[in-house]
Amino acid sequence: MTDLSHAPRYVQIEHALRRRIARASAGDALPSESELCREFGASRMTVRAAMARLVDEGLVHRQAGRGSFVAEAPPARRADLLVGFGAEMRRQGRVPGSREVAVRLRRAAEEEAHRLRLGREASVVSVRRVRVADGVPIAWEHAVFPGALSGLAETDLVHGSLHEALVKLGFVPTAGRSWITAAVADEERARVLEVPPGSALLVEERVIDDQDGTPLEFTRSAYAADRYRLSVGFHVDRPGSGRAPA
Amino acid sequence: MTDLSHAPRYVQIEHALRRRIARASAGDALPSESELCREFGASRMTVRAAMARLVDEGLVHRQAGRGSFVAEAPPARRADLLVGFGAEMRRQGRVPGSREVAVRLRRAAEEEAHRLRLGREASVVSVRRVRVADGVPIAWEHAVFPGALSGLAETDLVHGSLHEALVKLGFVPTAGRSWITAAVADEERARVLEVPPGSALLVEERVIDDQDGTPLEFTRSAYAADRYRLSVGFHVDRPGSGRAPA
Numbered sequence: 001m002t003d004l005s006h007a008p009r010y011v012q013i014e015h016a017l018r019r020r021i022a023r024a025s026a027g028d029a030l031p032s033e034s035e036l037c038r039e040f041g042a043s044r045m046t047v048r049a050a051m052a053r054l055v056d057e058g059l060v061h062r063q064a065g066r067g068s069f070v071a072e073a074p075p076a077r078r079a080d081l082l083v084g085f086g087a088e089m090r091r092q093g094r095v096p097g098s099r100e101v102a103v104r105l106r107r108a109a110e111e112e113a114h115r116l117r118l119g120r121e122a123s124v125v126s127v128r129r130v131r132v133a134d135g136v137p138i139a140w141e142h143a144v145f146p147g148a149l150s151g152l153a154e155t156d157l158v159h160g161s162l163h164e165a166l167v168k169l170g171f172v173p174t175a176g177r178s179w180i181t182a183a184v185a186d187e188e189r190a191r192v193l194e195v196p197p198g199s200a201l202l203v204e205e206r207v208i209d210d211q212d213g214t215p216l217e218f219t220r221s222a223y224a225a226d227r228y229r230l231s232v233g234f235h236v237d238r239p240g241s242g243r244a245p246a
Numbered sequence: 247m248t249d250l251s252h253a254p255r256y257v258q259i260e261h262a263l264r265r266r267i268a269r270a271s272a273g274d275a276l277p278s279e280s281e282l283c284r285e286f287g288a289s290r291m292t293v294r295a296a297m298a299r300l301v302d303e304g305l306v307h308r309q310a311g312r313g314s315f316v317a318e319a320p321p322a323r324r325a326d327l328l329v330g331f332g333a334e335m336r337r338q339g340r341v342p343g344s345r346e347v348a349v350r351l352r353r354a355a356e357e358e359a360h361r362l363r364l365g366r367e368a369s370v371v372s373v374r375r376v377r378v379a380d381g382v383p384i385a386w387e388h389a390v391f392p393g394a395l396s397g398l399a400e401t402d403l404v405h406g407s408l409h410e411a412l413v414k415l416g417f418v419p420t421a422g423r424s425w426i427t428a429a430v431a432d433e434e435r436a437r438v439l440e441v442p443p444g445s446a447l448l449v450e451e452r453v454i455d456d457q458d459g460t461p462l463e464f465t466r467s468a469y470a471a472d473r474y475r476l477s478v479g480f481h482v483d484r485p486g487s488g489r490a491p492a
């Protein structure tokens with residue numbers, strides 16, 4: 001957990017509320033300002049400061065005369081920037097982590113070899129993890145890397161960042177392309193994500209290239225749809241302004 | 247339907263195969279080259295030319311010694327460009343259309359007023375459509391526009407383009423932001439999309455601004471996940487290179 005013992009009181013309260021919201025359902029009522037003042041032994045000004053950023057970020061929805069509620073939609077990550085799960089969760093003020101980590105060096109499956117532009121007999125490092133934020137499972141993730149990066153297996157994948165480990169090995173994740181679709185949770189995904197089987201999953205496949213344009217990583221992430229969203233800025237497609245993706 | 251009677255033979259065959267693929271399931275085998283030559287009364291070169299673009303686009307997956315198969319994933323639309331459904335389908339060589347069109351002028355719901363930056367008592371034009379490609383339902387779509395655009399109700403929304411109609415009214419869709427999530431099909435969505443209830447839907451919400459940066463359209467689209475994908479190019483998030491979305 002992030003050490004907040006020296007942080008201002010409103011930041012501590014904000015983090016406590018974030019953890020509560022992460023475990024709540026959309027539309028759940030939050031305690032009133034007076035109740036929060038009593039609960040945290042804080043002034044009304046401090047409680048308001050704690051709530052302000054949650055409202056700004058769209059995590060909390062205020063209804064005049066009715067109170068504050070957990071917003072319908074979870075915060076969104078920009079899909080057009082390469083941001084790791086951990087960095088994104090920290091940006092949202094949440095503590096990222098991983099569970100059920102499984103690392104294997106094995107032969108590439110056909111699609112993996114194709115996406116990483118490897119030969120048929122090539123080996124890959126396969127990393128499966130369940131990504132959590134403040135202890136709540138958010139995503140099931142399966143990443144594969146060229147076998148030459150077997151040094152990744154030495155990384156602390158529960159607490160550490162794969163992208164930081166890649167940079168230490170001399171490979172800088174630089175750009176890429178994602179494909180976004182949806183799926184429903186099978187028994188196994190439902191179990192690890194702690195959602196009912198048949199729940200909606202947002203599925204993101206990413207191929208990330210290094211600083212030389214060589215494929216470095218092929219990752220498939222399945223996010224619990226009510227805990228994660230993607231966001232994209234777009235502009236009008238004038239002729240010649242962009243090529244269709246492969 | 248697109249009139250292809252004067253198109254080269256290979257284009258006619260390509261379109262016939264596209265319609266077949268749109269109705270097939272991922273992994274279904276396609277006829278062999280010899281079978282296609284017999285079926286269409288065409289040379290092997292013509293059949294190969296017809297297949298080439300389908301393979302390039304990722305609609306068809308070739309396996310050496312085994313034949314050709316309907317690819318696992320549908321073609322993807324770039325989420326970072328503003329392309330209408332109709333234009334995207336035509337780019338893929340498919341014939342777009344709409345079904346079950348319902349247009350209403352009514353009071354804005356709270357979220358609609360918020361997204362379009364309208365007052366509480368404002369009216370909106372609501373347009374619901376089921377979008378089809380080559381007769382196959384792809385998306386359920388609900389678009390709302392400021393009530394001042396009531397002229398939209400005069401548009402031929404079965405065959406015509408809403409975006410072209412907006413331009414004629416003097417409002418040019420220029421840029422915007424989308425939020426992407428997933429859902430499962432309820433009975434009504436399943437019926438109109440011709441998928442089993444509980445199927446995965448890719449859900450895209452878009453706010454589109456006009457040439458002056460004024461919100462012009464708020465649209466929620468639910469795509470049958472096995473018939474539609476989104477794709478996004480991304481680059482590394484260097485500090486200061488981008489702001490977090492609202």
